Amino acid sequence: xxxxxxxxxxxxxxxxxxxxxxxxxxxxxxxxxxxxxxxxxxxxxxxxxxxxxxxxxxxxxxxxxxxxxxxxxxxxxxxxxxxxxxxxxxxxxxxxxxxxxxxxxxxxxxxxxxxxxxxxxxxxxxx
Amino acid sequence: xxxxxxxxxxxxxxxxxxxxxxxxxxxxxxxxxxxxxxxxxxxxxxxxxxxxxxxxxxxxxxxxxxxxxxxxxxxxxxxxxxxxxxxxxxxxxxxxxxxxxxxxxxxxxxxxxxxxxxxxxxxxxxxxxxxxxxxxxxxxxxxxxxxxxxxxxxxxxxxxxxxxxxxxxxxxxxxxxxxxxxxxxxxxxxxxxxxxxxxxxxxxxxxxxxxxxxxxxxxxxxxxxxxxxxxxxxxxxxxxxxxxxxxxxxxxxxxxxxxxxxxxxxxxxxxxxxxxxxxxxxxxxxxxxxxxxxxxxxxxxxxxxxxxxxxxxxxxxxxxxxxxxxxxxxxxxxxxxxxxxxxxxxxxxxxxxxxxxxxxxxxxxxxxxxxxxxxxxxxxxxxxxxxxxxxxxxxxxxxxxxxxxxxxxxxxxxxxxxxxxxxxxxxxxxxxxxxxxxxxxxxxxxxxxxxxxxxxxxxxxxxxxxxxxxxxxxxxxxxxxxxxxxxxxxxxxxxxxxxxxxxxxxxxxxxxxxxxxxxxxxxxxxxxxxxxxxxxxxxxxxxxxxxxxxxxxxxxxxxxxxxxxxxxxxxxxxxxxxxxxxxxxxxxxxxxxxxxxxxxxxxxxxxxxxxxxxxxxxxxxxxxxxxxxxxxxxxxxxxxxxxxxxxxxxxxxxxxxxxxxxxxxxxxxxxxxxxxxxxxxxxxxxxxxxxxxxxxxxxxxxxxxxxxxxxxxxxxxxxxxxxxxxxxxxxxxxxxxxxxxxxxxxxxxxxxxxxxxxxxxxxxxxxxxxxxxxxxxxxxxxxxxxxxxxxxxxxxx
Numbered sequence: 075x076x077x078x079x080x081x082x083x084x085x086x087x088x089x090x091x092x093x094x095x096x097x098x099x100x101x102x103x104x105x106x107x108x109x110x111x112x113x114x115x116x117x118x119x120x121x122x123x124x125x126x127x128x129x130x131x132x133x134x135x136x137x138x139x140x141x142x143x144x145x146x147x148x149x150x151x152x153x154x155x156x157x158x159x160x161x162x163x164x165x166x167x168x169x170x171x172x173x174x175x176x177x178x179x180x181x182x183x184x185x186x187x188x189x190x191x192x193x194x195x196x197x198x199x200x201x
Numbered sequence: 202x203x204x205x206x207x208x209x210x211x212x213x214x215x216x217x218x219x220x221x222x223x224x225x226x227x228x229x230x231x232x233x234x235x236x237x238x239x240x241x242x243x244x245x246x247x248x249x250x251x252x253x254x255x256x257x258x259x260x261x262x263x264x265x266x267x268x269x270x271x272x273x274x275x276x277x278x279x280x281x282x283x284x285x286x287x288x289x290x291x292x293x294x295x296x297x298x299x300x301x302x303x304x305x306x307x308x309x310x311x312x313x314x315x316x317x318x319x320x321x322x323x324x325x326x327x328x329x330x331x332x333x334x335x336x337x338x339x340x341x342x343x344x345x346x347x348x349x350x351x352x353x354x355x356x357x358x359x360x361x362x363x364x365x366x367x368x369x370x371x372x373x374x375x376x377x378x379x380x381x382x383x384x385x386x387x388x389x390x391x392x393x394x395x396x397x398x399x400x401x402x403x404x405x406x407x408x409x410x411x412x413x414x415x416x417x418x419x420x421x422x423x424x425x426x427x428x429x430x431x432x433x434x435x436x437x438x439x440x441x442x443x444x445x446x447x448x449x450x451x452x453x454x455x456x457x458x459x460x461x462x463x464x465x466x467x468x469x470x471x472x473x474x475x476x477x478x479x480x481x482x483x484x485x486x487x488x489x490x491x492x493x494x495x496x497x498x499x500x501x502x503x504x505x506x507x508x509x510x511x512x513x514x515x516x517x518x519x520x521x522x523x524x525x526x527x528x529x530x531x532x533x534x535x536x537x538x539x540x541x542x543x544x545x546x547x548x549x550x551x552x553x554x555x556x557x558x559x560x561x562x563x564x565x566x567x568x569x570x571x572x573x574x575x576x577x578x579x580x581x582x583x584x585x586x587x588x589x590x591x592x593x594x595x596x597x598x599x600x601x602x603x604x605x606x607x608x609x610x611x612x613x614x615x616x617x618x619x620x621x622x623x624x625x626x627x628x629x630x631x632x633x634x635x636x637x638x639x640x641x642x643x644x645x646x647x648x649x650x651x652x653x654x655x656x657x658x659x660x661x662x663x664x665x666x667x668x669x670x671x672x673x674x675x676x677x678x679x680x681x682x683x684x685x686x687x688x689x690x691x692x693x694x695x696x697x698x699x700x701x702x703x704x705x706x707x708x709x710x711x712x713x714x715x716x717x718x719x720x721x722x723x724x725x726x727x728x729x730x731x732x733x734x735x736x737x738x739x740x741x742x743x744x745x746x747x748x749x750x751x752x753x754x755x756x757x758x759x760x761x762x763x764x765x766x767x768x769x770x771x772x773x774x775x776x777x778x779x780x781x782x783x784x785x786x787x788x789x790x791x792x793x794x795x796x797x798x799x800x801x802x803x804x805x806x807x808x809x810x811x812x813x814x815x816x817x818x819x820x821x822x823x824x825x826x827x828x829x830x831x832x833x834x835x836x837x838x839x840x841x842x843x844x845x846x847x848x849x850x851x852x853x854x855x856x857x858x859x860x861x862x863x864x865x866x867x868x869x870x871x872x873x874x875x876x877x878x879x880x881x882x883x884x885x886x887x888x889x890x891x892x893x894x895x896x897x898x899x900x901x902x903x904x905x906x907x908x909x910x911x912x913x914x915x916x917x918x919x920x921x922x923x924x925x926x927x928x929x930x931x932x933x934x935x936x937x938x939x940x941x942x943x944x945x946x947x948x949x950x951x952x953x954x955x956x957x958x959x960x961x962x963x964x965x966x967x968x969x970x971x972x973x974x975x976x977x978x979x980x981x982x983x984x985x986x987x988x989x990x991x992x993x994x995x996x997x998x
Contacts, residue, residue, distance in 0.1 A: 118537065
């Protein structure tokens with residue numbers, strides 16, 4: 075939940091200033107024993123809740139992109155976010171999906187990259 | 202049941218349960234805890250049954266290597282709380298699956314993980330059984346305690362079925378405490394059978410004698426997957442217990458009054474229940490297992506996890522309930538959990554109760570005992586308590602005993618001895634109860650070097666065998682048409698054996714060898730004159746085809762024990778009733794008879810003896826006898842003829858140089874012991890003192906002094922007539938005369954008498970002093986030219 079401009083910190087960088095939208099997914103991962111039992115009731119082992127945060131970045135300047143690009147490109151990140159279930163800030167280790175940057179003109183401090191979207195997926199289940 | 206909380210019990214079946222696995226062990230004095238991130242899969246499982254021991258197994262797929270022989274603990278947890286905790290495990294309740302010993306570690310290169318196989322402390326029993334150093338008889342409980350002590354374990358159960366029954370002897374080792382291939386685990390299986398229990402390791406790592414325990418737990422469909430759920434037949438209710446041995450031919454049962462429809466549980470060929478004390482066990486076993494019943498099943502469950510071996514539980518499906526007992530369980534824990542529960546029923550059996558009885562002391566009096574420990578089959582015939590009981594014939598087929606022998610510790614392929622029909626007939630049973638009067642046993646054992654030894658023992662007061670070619674009477678008389686005993690071959694009328702071995706020389710051989718050598722050394726004699734080739738071969742110690750002085754010396758050394766003979770002699774020994782002349786015979790390697798013994802006496806190539814006496818075999822009087830005796834010790838040949846008051850003549854022949862006599866042939870008068878001696882002289886001591894083929898009538902000069910000789914022989918001739926005279930030389934001969942006197946000398950058809958006298962003037966000169974002749978005792982006519990002497994020989998002392 076984005077409750078203030080510092081509600082999402084990734085690798086120590088507050089992303090609030092760069093994004094226009096944050097989408098929070100709380101994905102359940104079920105074990106292979108999931109299915110219906112003899113009573114017809116769905117049963118199974120919940121492996122855990124694996125949060126996924128999808129950030130929509132605004133148009134970024136050259137220097138802004140250069141700040142966050144290393145974070146996006148790293149194999150894992152430390153993401154702190156406010157979890158409504160836990161009702162507190164939770165830090166999780168994540169990995170990212172792919173992202174792409176569109177340039178429609180020469181990018182500088184005045185001419186910006188087009189906005190883009192990237193997902194941060196929890197490596198471990200939420201405690 | 203494993204210890205668990207009600208929260209665990211409730212959560213484990215819930216949708217969305219969250220699981221956690223924890224493995225804890227110590228390495229280098231440091232406690233290591235592996236959790237879900239380190240563990241890919243864990244499978245705790247066990248396969249057990251009633252009347253057996255159980256060993257739990259744990260298989261782990263881990264990203265962390267755990268060294269072999271590590272003792273680890275496994276717990277499975279379910280999240281039961283959602284509290285804010287420092288350690289997330291505080292929100293989980295766990296079931297402890299116990300401690301395990303890492304047995305195998307295999308690296309899975311493709312997944313960069315390790316497959317680790319672990320077993321509970323029953324693994325310690327998987328080693329060869331050794332002497333417990335206990336004193337028999339011993340109670341089952343103390344025996345089991347001793348085993349636990351040996352394994353470094355503790356017996357948790359202090360009271361169980363048949364715990365006070367005594368074990369009379371060691372069942373799992375040979376009489377001299379050698380292994381029979383049993384492990385302690387095998388022995389625990391036997392104890393489980395004898396105590397109607399399941400033996401396992403409990404959560405405290407103690408040995409437990411466990412019985413089926415009602416948990417009052419009911420599991421409905423929510424615990425079961427919608428596939429692979431099978432319930433088969435119900436086993437029981439058991440109402441009969443049978444203890445079986447001898448390939449199920451010898452059975453006793455309970456209850457003593459058989460039910461109308463026996464549903465039996467048979468314990469067969471348990472080594473502790475193989476002797477004649479089965480009655481000590483059977484009542485306890487029956488009391489425990491009577492009424493046993495449960496459903497066999499094959500269930501895939503969503504997970505229960507807290508049931509343990511021997512737990513009785515109920516499965517309810519709709520309105521159907523199934524009472525089950527946990528014997529086999531396997532839980533696959535990955536990201537999820539599936540539990541597979543299987544319960545088989547014991548192998549069914551049907552006993553012929555007409556041939557079974559309540560006790561070992563049966564009226565049949567014949568028991569066939571298969572002893573897997575000793576790898577033996579014993580047919581025992583015993584007397585019964587009741588006298589005058591007749592068992593006409595008890596025929597038992599022991600074909601299946603072959604498979605029992607084959608499963609024995611040693612290779613029993615040679616135990617293909619089939620006792621198809623064993624007829625034990627006891628016509629009269631005496632009043633001495635339980636006295637074994639006969640025993641037949643087939644046994645397979647291992648010798649000291651591990652070779653398989655088989656033994657067939659027949660032990661009885663009377664054994665009779667009757668067949669066309671062989672019979673044995675009860676009195677012990679054997680009749681056989683042929684045979685081979687220790688290499689002695691008997692066929693028809695012949696008894697023979699090849700003989701071979703080192704030739705054991707005696708002093709006779711030494712002297713024979715010397716004789717051979719001396720005769721071969723002389724140009725005029727040969728050893729072949731005195732000995733055959735075969736006999737000489739044996740004296741030829743160095744096999745150079747000669748009997749020499751060296752051979753004699755070697756034989757001497759053999760005789761006095763300073764060397765060991767190496768020459769091998771072969772031949773054959775016969776007893777032949779078809780040949781009265783040679784009914785006992787020994788032939789040499791050339792098949793030439795060396796000695797024969799028959800109705801006409803003894804024939805031999807060589808005879809060695811110290812004294813040989815020849816006389817009338819019927820002689821029985823000292824008043825008249827004749828005897829020829831050879832005394833090898835002297836040596837002397839004595840001929841003695843005695844007739845009381847008439848004749849006593851003794852002739853003794855001794856060799857030259859014997860005492861004070863020289864080659865003496867002595868005629869001996871017993872009455873005065875002063876008889877006349879006659880010397881026998883041989884040419885080996887002869888010297889030619891004078892030799893002139895033409896002869897001389899004059900003086901004679903000797904080549905050596907006459908006094909050097911004991912006697913001389915003078916050869917003379919006269920006109921074609923030859924004569925000789927022997928003259929004994931004594932000290933008075935020198936200076937005296939030798940007279941050559943002939944009688945009955947015919948010339949011109951007249952009888953003439955010649956007298957030539959020589960004086961021995963000195964030791965070497967014979968001077969003719971007189972010569973004369975006369976006819977028929979008329980006066981002498983002097984003539985020194987008669988009787989020319991042509992040779993004189995002398996014999997030395």
